[in-house]
Amino acid sequence: MSQATVTRRYRFCAAHRLHTDQLSVEDNRTIFGKCNNPNGHGHNYVVFVSVRGEIDPRSHQVVDVLKLDAVVERTVVRRFDHQDLNQDPEFASQTTTGENLVLLIWNLLVNEMPAGRLVKVGVIETRDNYFEYSGSAAQTRAEDGVRHG
Ligand SMILES: Nc1nc2c(c(=O)[nH]1)N=C([C@H](O)[C@H](O)COP(=O)(O)OP(=O)(O)OP(=O)(O)O)CN2
Numbered sequence: 001m002s003q004a005t006v007t008r009r010y011r012f013c014a015a016h017r018l019h020t021d022q023l024s025v026e027d028n029r030t031i032f033g034k035c036n037n038p039n040g041h042g043h044n045y046v047v048f049v050s051v052r053g054e055i056d057p058r059s060h061q062v063v064d065v066l067k068l069d070a071v072v073e074r075t076v077v078r079r080f081d082h083q084d085l086n087q088d089p090e091f092a093s094q095t096t097t098g099e100n101l102v103l104l105i106w107n108l109l110v111n112e113m114p115a116g117r118l119v120k121v122g123v124i125e126t127r128d129n130y131f132e133y134s135g136s137a138a139q140t141r142a143e144d145g146v147r148h149g
C-alpha cells in the first residue's frame with residue numbers, strides 16, 4: 001500500500017507577552033522589545049498538523065479528517081482559543097515564543113495518535129513568523145526503525 005501525508009489547518013486567537021522571570025526587567029525589555037509590553041498583545045494563530053500513513057484501500061484516505069479535527073479541537077484549539085497563553089500552566093516556566101508553542105502543540109498531539117503518525121506541526125504567528133517541529137531526532141530515529149524494521 002502507498003503512504004501519503006495529510007496536512008490540516010486550524011486556527012485560534014490568543015494573547016501573550018514575551019517575558020520570563022528568569023531575566024531582569026531590563027533584560028526582558030532588551031530581548032523582547034515591544035513584545036514585552038506588560039499589557040500583552042494577540043495573534044490569530046494558524047496551526048498546520050501533518051499526519052502520515054497508509055492510504056486505506058477501502059476509503060482511499062490516510063486519515064478521517066473529522067476524527068483528526070476532533071482531537072485537535074479538544075487538545076489544542078479549545079485550550080488556547082481566546083486565552084492568555086501566559087496563564088497556561090505549561091507557560092508558567094517558559095516564554096510564549098512560537099518555538100515553545102509549536103513544541104507544546106506537538107507534545108499535546110503526539111500521544112493522541114499511534115507512534116509515527118504525527119510528522120509535523122507548523123504554527124503561523126504573524127505574517128512574518130512561522131515555526132515548525134517534527135519531533136526530536138531520537139523520536140524520528142525510533143519511528144524510522146518502526147517504519148522500516
Ligand atoms: N524567535 C522569535 N522571535 C519573535 C517571536 C517568537 O515567537 N520567536 N515572537 C515575537 C512576537 O510574538 C511578536 O508579536 C511578533 O513579532 P513580529 O514578527 O515583529 O510581528 P509584529 O508584532 O510586528 O506583527 P506584524 O503585524 O506582522 O507587524 C517577536 N519575535
Ligand SMILES: [Zn+2]
Binds near residue numbers: 035
Ligand atoms: Zn506576539
